[in-house]
Amino acid sequence: MNKWLRASAVLTLVALAMMVWSVLRPTPLPVMLAMSLGQAVGTAAFAIYGYIVLVDLRRIRRDARRARELDAQDRVVDVPTAEPAAAKPPEPES
Amino acid sequence: MHLDAFAVIALAGAVASALILIWYLVARPQLTRVTKLALLLGIGVFPLTTAGSGNYAGFEATKHREFCGSCHVMTPYLDDATDPKSTGLAAIHTRNAQFGEESCYTCHADYGMFGTIVTKMGGMRHVYLYLTEFRNKTLAEAKAEIHILLPFPSSTCRRCHTTSAPKWSEVGDHAALLKELRAGEVGCVGEGCHGPAHPWSKQP
Numbered sequence: 232m233n234k235w236l237r238a239s240a241v242l243t244l245v246a247l248a249m250m251v252w253s254v255l256r257p258t259p260l261p262v263m264l265a266m267s268l269g270q271a272v273g274t275a276a277f278a279i280y281g282y283i284v285l286v287d288l289r290r291i292r293r294d295a296r297r298a299r300e301l302d303a304q305d306r307v308v309d310v311p312t313a314e315p316a317a318a319k320p321p322e323p324e325s
Numbered sequence: 326m327h328l329d330a331f332a333v334i335a336l337a338g339a340v341a342s343a344l345i346l347i348w349y350l351v352a353r354p355q356l357t358r359v360t361k362l363a364l365l366l367g368i369g370v371f372p373l374t375t376a377g378s379g380n381y382a383g384f385e386a387t388k389h390r391e392f393c394g395s396c397h398v399m400t401p402y403l404d405d406a407t408d409p410k411s412t413g414l415a416a417i418h419t420r421n422a423q424f425g426e427e428s429c430y431t432c433h434a435d436y437g438m439f440g441t442i443v444t445k446m447g448g449m450r451h452v453y454l455y456l457t458e459f460r461n462k463t464l465a466e467a468k469a470e471i472h473i474l475l476p477f478p479s480s481t482c483r484r485c486h487t488t489s490a491p492k493w494s495e496v497g498d499h500a501a502l503l504k505e506l507r508a509g510e511v512g513c514v515g516e517g518c519h520g521p522a523h524p525w526s527k528q529p
Contacts, residue, residue, distance in 0.1 A: 240346040250379040257386030
């Protein structure tokens with residue numbers, strides 16, 4: 232997960248560099264690069280981040296569900312078993 | 326370099342984002358709640374701010390005369406438009422404060438519902454032609470070949486020079502050609518009465 236996040240961070244920096252170049256030097260090449268390649272790279276970086284967030288959320292939900300299941304199992308184990316029927320008192324001899 | 330408010334916002338967003346991302350890449354912190362929030366700002370919020378503001382600043386920059394003149398084949402047009410002694414229509418209009426720094430765009434933009442989009446697509450065509458045909462041509466060669474794609478429409482002139490102004494109607498030719506002018510059948514410049522916009526303009 233960290234590897235993908237680092238890749239996303241690097242791609243974001245690349246996209247930002249193109250956008251900053253176009254702002255500081257607004258000539259055809261930088262402006263076109265920023266509006267095409269820069270947008271594509273930035274969107275890809277954000278998509279990777281979004282995917283990682285989704286994976287992380289699913290992991291958290293899965294862990295929570297598993298914890299709930301384990302908890303439920305523990306409760307089943309803890310349920311006290313039915314007490315053995317009390318021995319009938321001996322009937323009084325007549 | 327021209328920096329408007331949008332450009333400043335774009336740069337501020339880029340700096341903030343870069344600081345967060347460089348911190349993340351260098352420090353390699355644990356993926357805690359704070360780190361996740363910082364990454365949301367560094368990869369999501371700040372870059373989106375930069376992209377939005379930067380795109381707008383870019384669109385505005387493409388309207389500037391210097392942007393149009395940044396390809397070498399446009400140098401003569403830029404020089405003529407900004408020449409205080411030139412009597413060409415482009416130069417006269419460039420000296421008008423209403424046109425400001427955007428005199429090329431003001432006259433060459435398409436208007437109407439999708440005017441901006443059509444203009445930008447036309448600009449992309451110019452870039453394509455520059456890269457494929459004119460990039461390595463000398464100024465003299467390019468100047469001999471470059472021509473306007475379509476006749477200059479009178480509707481562009483009429484955005485400012487309204488045909489309903491009494492002074493405009495006092496001119497005999499204007500009054501005689503009113504119907505044709507409004508229908509776009511007669512142009513003002515180029516083939517029209519007011520001559521070429523640039524001293525060496527050619528017909529399509």
